[in-house]
Amino acid sequence: MHRLELLNRLRRYKTGFIEEAGFVRRSIDFIEQHEDCFYRELWPAHVTGSSWVVNPARSHVLMLHHKKHDQWFQPGGHADGQSDVLAVALRETMEETGLAPEVFRLLSEDIFDVDIHAIPPMANDPAHQHIDIRFVIEIDDRLAVPGNDESHQVLWVPLHQVSRFNNNRSTWRMLEKTRRMRAQLDWRHAG
Numbered sequence: 001m002h003r004l005e006l007l008n009r010l011r012r013y014k015t016g017f018i019e020e021a022g023f024v025r026r027s028i029d030f031i032e033q034h035e036d037c038f039y040r041e042l043w044p045a046h047v048t049g050s051s052w053v054v055n056p057a058r059s060h061v062l063m064l065h066h067k068k069h070d071q072w073f074q075p076g077g078h079a080d081g082q083s084d085v086l087a088v089a090l091r092e093t094m095e096e097t098g099l100a101p102e103v104f105r106l107l108s109e110d111i112f113d114v115d116i117h118a119i120p121p122m123a124n125d126p127a128h129q130h131i132d133i134r135f136v137i138e139i140d141d142r143l144a145v146p147g148n149d150e151s152h153q154v155l156w157v158p159l160h161q162v163s164r165f166n167n168n169r170s171t172w173r174m175l176e177k178t179r180r181m182r183a184q185l186d187w188r189h190a191g
Helices: 003-012 018-033 085-097 159-165 169-190
Strands: 043-054 060-065 071-073 076-078 113-119 128-138 151-158
Touching: 003 018, 018 043, 018 113, 018 128, 018 169, 043 085, 043 169, 060 085, 060 159, 071 151, 076 085, 085 128, 085 151, 113 169, 128 169, 151 159, 159 169
Parallel strands: 043 128
Antiparallel strands: 043 060, 043 076, 060 071, 060 151, 113 128
16 A cells, blocks of 8 residues: 555545544645655654454454553554555554464455544654554454563453543544444344
8 A cells, every 4th residue: 555545545434423534634634745654753743553453243352551651552553664554554463462464354444443642752752643544353352362572461351341441532432433333243143
């Protein structure tokens, strides 16, 4: 995926969440203005990729307690110059879960969520923003998830408990989208 492909995906992406619609517009503007948007050295912002990982029943999501930020998040990270943000999300999910890519089921190549969030200054990095492009992946929650050294812990969290781990607005938004996915899944099984 080239930068123009990401711009096309963002232009096609529709959301019913007004705050996210603003993030999409800001992301497009920033990416149009910065050819080097995939490099973490670009300040005040750069593009990152992450995965919202659900189980087949859509009753749990996979969350990692990141050491560096001491918070619970979905798998994801820096593009490091790679312009295929979907590949970045998959790579980061593989690295952070410790699972092989063949156990991932990409539910859609379409964008699942877009968020722009602030990152505080750390080490030599100034405060900046991540333009996080998110995709949704399914993993069988019966598999052991070893994680890696970037996280204290990796857990399958029931939907009704996610806000206890992370109650920020972007997590709530992805949780709402997951609830809608689950309702569609339940409706299909009932019919």
